[in-house]
Amino acid sequence: MKEIEIQGMTPAHLPQVAELSVATEQVKFVGTMAEILVNIDHAVHPHVILDGDTVVGFFLIDTQYGHKYDFADSATLGLRAFFIDQRYxxxxxxxxxxxxxxxxxxxxxxxxxxxxxxxxxxNPAARHCYEQGGFADTHALYLGGAAGPQHIMSMAL
Known part of the structure; x- marks a missing residue:
């Protein structure tokens, strides 16, 4: 299995990023690409997941997460809108x-x-994936999500 690479998104990635999507039943968890991209600003940085030159996934890193949510502090990054395109x-x-x-x-x-x-x-499959990758469930719930309660998970850096 080839190694994947994580990179900050550049303008060169945009044509492929614009084509990314998830299955209809997953949209409630991550949103559409158009909905995600409007969140990008000086504090919210877009990233791509690459297999060679092919963009297979996407996520945002929120550097102000700790200022927005009381379950995080100012030295905490937020992982948002993490997904793999439905084709991959x-x-x-x-x-x-x-x-x-x-x-x-x-x-x-x-x-x-x-x-x-x-x-x-x-979304137990996503929760399991995060646990396998080193995130721990804090056993607290965030109740402000549009699609219902959410587990809060964290990983030390």
């Missing part, structure tokens, strides 16, 4: 990307001590 799901990309996330973030975001995410309680 079931091939181990998500697991490999989550496993590679810590090393990438330690290098790319020095000064942050942990990463936190929320995963919908109705």
């Amino acid at each position: 799901q079931g091939k181990g990309y998500a697991r490999r990307a989550v496993l590679g996330l810590k090393a990438f973030l330690v290098s790319a975001y020095p000064g942050f001590h942990q990463i936190v995410l929320t995963v919908n309680c109705k």
Whole structure:
């Protein structure tokens, strides 16, 4: 199995990123690409998951997560909108990307001590993937999600 690579998104990635999508039943968990891309700003950084030159997945890193949510502190990154395109799901990309996330973030975001995410309680497959990649369930729930309660998970960096 080839190694995947995580990179900050560049304008060169945009044509492929614009084509990314998830299955209809998954949209409630991550949204559409158009909905995700409007969140990008100076504090919310887009990233791609690559297999060679092919963009297979996407996620956002929120550097102000700790200022927005009371379950995180100012030295906490937020993982948002993590997904693998529906054409590439079931091939181990998500697991490999989550496993590679810590090393990438330690290098790319020095000064942050942990990463936190929320995963919908109705999405056990995603929760399991995050656990396999080193995230721990905090056993607290975030109740502000549009699609219902979410598990709060964290990983030390």
